[in-house]
Amino acid sequence: MRLEWLEDILAVADTGSMIRAAERRFLTQSAFSRRLRMIEEQLGVELFDRSRKPAELRRSVLERCDEMRDLAESLRRLRSDLVRGDGEQTRIVIASQHAITTAIAPLLIQAITEPAHVDIRLRSANREDCYALLLTRQADFMLSYGSERQPLIFDPDFIETCVLGRERLIPVFSSREAGRLDAALNRKEVPVILYPTDVFLGKVVRDEIWPGFDLDMFKPHAETALTPAALQFALIGSALAWIPRSLALPHLQKGDLQDWSETFGFSELLLSLARLNGSRSSHAEAAWNGLAAKGPRLLEPLD
Numbered sequence: 001m002r003l004e005w006l007e008d009i010l011a012v013a014d015t016g017s018m019i020r021a022a023e024r025r026f027l028t029q030s031a032f033s034r035r036l037r038m039i040e041e042q043l044g045v046e047l048f049d050r051s052r053k054p055a056e057l058r059r060s061v062l063e064r065c066d067e068m069r070d071l072a073e074s075l076r077r078l079r080s081d082l083v084r085g086d087g088e089q090t091r092i093v094i095a096s097q098h099a100i101t102t103a104i105a106p107l108l109i110q111a112i113t114e115p116a117h118v119d120i121r122l123r124s125a126n127r128e129d130c131y132a133l134l135l136t137r138q139a140d141f142m143l144s145y146g147s148e149r150q151p152l153i154f155d156p157d158f159i160e161t162c163v164l165g166r167e168r169l170i171p172v173f174s175s176r177e178a179g180r181l182d183a184a185l186n187r188k189e190v191p192v193i194l195y196p197t198d199v200f201l202g203k204v205v206r207d208e209i210w211p212g213f214d215l216d217m218f219k220p221h222a223e224t225a226l227t228p229a230a231l232q233f234a235l236i237g238s239a240l241a242w243i244p245r246s247l248a249l250p251h252l253q254k255g256d257l258q259d260w261s262e263t264f265g266f267s268e269l270l271l272s273l274a275r276l277n278g279s280r281s282s283h284a285e286a287a288w289n290g291l292a293a294k295g296p297r298l299l300e301p302l303d
Contacts, residue, residue: 095130095139177237
């Protein structure tokens with residue numbers, strides 16, 4: 001029995017709903033349902049009564065939830081003990097959303113390592129994968145964005161969060177090629193870089209920015225989940241890209257990029273740090289307290 005399997009089953013038991021459990025596990029309902037079926041296939045046991053609508057955990061499973069919680073906690077402690085026993089107790093692992101890793105994460109790491117020597121491992125991933133790393137204790141902290149319509153909703157009894165600041169997702173394009181973008185706008189044929197619809201920034205652009213525009217004027221040029229790649233498309237003047245301002249800022253300051261927020265809209269992003277409740281190393285505790293105390297001041301170099 002794998003730890004993430006236990007946590008998937010317990011999410012359903014705790015929320016009483018596959019839909020809410022999928023939200024807790026940061027998965028779409030279809031992906032979560034597929035994963036539950038895979039667990040059943042691997043175990044050779046039917047965990048859910050699918051004759052009911054909606055499907056429910058079988059009574060025999062519900063009766064053993066306390067046992068599963070104890071086992072999950074034992075597995076987490078075992079993993080932590082093995083890490084400490086391997087001489088890595090000074091290491092802090094941060095799971096960082098791709099869009100944050102390049103510009104913001106280095107500032108946080110500097111804030112952590114300046115007071116004391118701590119080994120930092122930075123793992124860059126999509127927001128959903130960062131959450132999975134946090135839940136399975138493969139990361140001490142999760143660094144991620146949220147927005148008005150794509151918030152991070154955590155159970156406060158399970159996960160603690162700290163708001164570090166705000167920034168914007170802005171549309172940018174090469175300053176040298178601004179005339180070409182103006183012409184494309186007049187033709188209503190604006191080339192844009194798309195993010196996949198199942199990743200966080202793709203949802204923000206689609207649900208929070210584009211509804212205010214005639215979508216027919218946006219012409220897909222390329223799709224990528226990586227904001228540094230989207231930035232490069234904008235820098236060479238091949239397409240408009242919505243980029244976190246922290247990532248675009250050096251190029252805006254040098255005049256290589258132009259901010260087109262007034263024309264193409266923007267979205268406010270909330271930067272948060274999250275950790276699991278429970279036992280942790282003294283180094284992780286000190287790092288958390290230091291970051292929480294500095295809060296928005298950490299982002300002042302990016303203002």
